Amino acid sequence: MTRDEIFAQVTHHMAEMFEIDPATIKADALLREHLDLDSIDAIDLAVKIEELTGKRVDENSLRSVRTVQDVVDLVERIANGAN
Amino acid sequence: MRVFLRSLRTPLVASAFFFFWMGGVVLAWVVCPVLAVTEPDALRRRRICQRMVQRAFRVFHAYMEALNLLEMRVVGGDQGRPPGAFVMVSNHPTLVDATAILASYDDVCCVIKSSLIRNVFVGRLLRFCGHIDGGNGDAMSGAATLQEALLRLDEGQGVLIFPEGSRSPRRGMHSFRRGAFELAARANVPLWPMFISCDPPALARGVPIWKHPEISARQRLTPQPFVPPGSSSSSSRSFCREVEASCRQWLQDRNMLDHPGEPARLPLMVDTTRAPGLQASVNATGVEGASG
Numbered sequence: 001m002t003r004d005e006i007f008a009q010v011t012h013h014m015a016e017m018f019e020i021d022p023a024t025i026k027a028d029a030l031l032r033e034h035l036d037l038d039s040i041d042a043i044d045l046a047v048k049i050e051e052l053t054g055k056r057v058d059e060n061s062l063r064s065v066r067t068v069q070d071v072v073d074l075v076e077r078i079a080n081g082a083n
Numbered sequence: 084m085r086v087f088l089r090s091l092r093t094p095l096v097a098s099a100f101f102f103f104w105m106g107g108v109v110l111a112w113v114v115c116p117v118l119a120v121t122e123p124d125a126l127r128r129r130r131i132c133q134r135m136v137q138r139a140f141r142v143f144h145a146y147m148e149a150l151n152l153l154e155m156r157v158v159g160g161d162q163g164r165p166p167g168a169f170v171m172v173s174n175h176p177t178l179v180d181a182t183a184i185l186a187s188y189d190d191v192c193c194v195i196k197s198s199l200i201r202n203v204f205v206g207r208l209l210r211f212c213g214h215i216d217g218g219n220g221d222a223m224s225g226a227a228t229l230q231e232a233l234l235r236l237d238e239g240q241g242v243l244i245f246p247e248g249s250r251s252p253r254r255g256m257h258s259f260r261r262g263a264f265e266l267a268a269r270a271n272v273p274l275w276p277m278f279i280s281c282d283p284p285a286l287a288r289g290v291p292i293w294k295h296p297e298i299s300a301r302q303r304l305t306p307q308p309f310v311p312p313g314s315s316s317s318s319s320r321s322f323c324r325e326v327e328a329s330c331r332q333w334l335q336d337r338n339m340l341d342h343p344g345e346p347a348r349l350p351l352m353v354d355t356t357r358a359p360g361l362q363a364s365v366n367a368t369g370v371e372g373a374s375g
Contacts, residue, residue, distance in 0.1 A: 032222040039218075039225020040265050040319070046226045059231045063216070065223035 001079060007072050013048050014068070017041075027069040035068075045071070053078040093293040095150045099143065100292075104204065106139050111208035118211065126238065132211040133190065140186035144179070151299045153285055155183045158305040164188065165275055165309045168236040170267040173277040174256055174330050175245040178286035180279050183304055184243055191241040194228060196249075213240065229266050236270040246323070250288040256334065259327040264319040267312065275309040276326050278333045305333075 001009075007027065015022040018041055024034070031037045037045070042062075049057055049071070055078050065074055114135065122128040147153045171191065173180060181193050192213040200209050200216045215231045218224030232242045244266070246259035267274040284290065285300035307329075315322045 032220075037222040039222055039229060039262050042222035042226035043229050043265075043269075046223070046230065057230075059216075059227040062227035062230070063218060063221075063224045066221055070223075 001076075003072065003076060006075050006079070007068075009052065010068065010071050010075060013052075014045065014071075017044060017048065025068055027067065027072070029068050030066055031068070031071075032066075049075055049078070055081075089295075089297055090293075092152065092295050092297065096152055096286075096292040096295050099147050099150065099152065102146065103143050106143070107205035107208060110135060110139065111205045115207050115211050128211060129213045130190075132208065133185075133213070136208065136212055137186055137189065140182040143182060144186055147179075148299070152295065153177075153179065153281075153300045153302055155179070155186070155302045155304070157187050158303050163275075163306040163308060165273040165311075167272070168239050168270065169241045169273045169275045169309060170232075170236070170263050170270070171241055171243045171275045171277055172246045172259070172263045172326060173243065174279055174334070175247055175250045176279055176281045176284065176287060177300075177302060178250065179302070180245070181243065183279070183302060184277065187304060188241065190239070191243050192232075192235045193243040194232060194245070215242070225262060229262060229269075232266055233270055236266075236272055241275075242266070246327075253284050253287045253290060256327075256331060259323050259330075261319045261323040264323040264326070268319050268322075271312045273309040273311050274315075274322075274326075276307040276330065278305045278307060278330055279303065280305070280334065280337045282337075 011022050011025045014020060014025055014035070018035070018037060020035055029035055031042065031045075046057055046062055053075060057074070057078060061074060061077070065071055110132075115132070118128050118131060122131060144153075144155045148155070171184070171188075173184065177183075181195070185191055185193065192215060194215045194217045195209065196217050197219055200206050200214060202209075213235060215228055215235065218228045232244075235242050244263035246261075246263045247257035248260055249257070251257060264274060279302065281287070281300055281302045283296040283298065283300055285296050285302075286292070310322075315325075317325070
């Protein structure tokens with residue numbers, strides 16, 4: 001998957017899971033401040049990332065995720081096996 | 084004289100925390116490195132560390148009790164503990180609630196603030212004990228905390244969370260966050276509320292140690308009946324609100340019980356509509372709630 005494809009996938013799933021307007025899901029949007037996600041939403045997102053990549057996400061790589069771009073980067077890293 | 088007596092208590096409180104930190108540093112920097120070599124199995128190492136720290140916390144609380152600073156008791160003992168893993172939620176009136184709970188109950192990991200688990204002096208000890216990084220408040224960081232807590236529950240540990248997120252304000256309570264409740268639901272484990280009171284308030288948020296009460300503070304851990312998984316039909320959000328409300332009620336009842344004579348409201352129950360002149364004099368005494 002290319003970066004753009006991953007971004008499109010992430011946007012699609014986030015819009016669906018959290019009932020957010022896809023237009024507001026920009027790369028630099030902060031998950032908590034801009035998209036109003038709390039830790040429970042985020043754990044659903046983490047589970048979704050595991051579904052998408054088929055691999056377990058470790059806690060330390062989750063801790064540094066703040067923006068949508070960070071999510072995309074994380075998915076890309078995991079998908080490429082560099083988790 | 085009172086000022087003198089009070090000033091004596093400050094070094095006593097300070098000494099308790101000095102020994103507390105010294106003990107932590109010794110365990111983290113002398114015992115942990117030895118254990119890291121001699122006990123490669125992380126789970127067994129955790130058990131050893133937890134038992135060691137539990138004894139240290141018992142000594143810490145015994146020391147504070149011996150110095151007449153703070154007396155900790157569990158009301159009702161250990162019989163209410165659910166079998167196996169559980170999520171314990173507790174209010175957080177004092178600085179020593181986690182030490183009190185961990186001194187009293189085996190096999191419990193605690194979600195603690197990030198700065199402490201990264202602390203250079205004691206962080207390693209806390210990580211060896213299996214305590215969980217509470218994160219930086221970001222959404223994904225919270226998810227990481229919950230995921231780590233899920234792992235602990237899978238391993239059969241109890242997980243202690245202070246759902247207020249930090250220490251309670253003096254004689255008050257912050258609202259509960261629902262993470263702990265959601266965690267219990269997802270892990271399908273019992274939720275075990277623990278209500279803590281401290282009378283008079285001591286080691287509370289915003290109360291410096293030189294204002295430690297002149298009498299021994301009575302810290303009481305009162306375990307509540309645990310809620311088995313699946314028995315609450317409500318969402319984690321409303322379950323959270325329910326437990327918070329019952330904790331508030333419990334604290335309110337407790338305050339009335341502990342201070343039957345105070346504040347002296349009786350003489351102030353004046354019908355101010357008939358005696359408007361009294362209103363001003365009542366307010367001038369600075370008594371809260373008198374106008375009601």
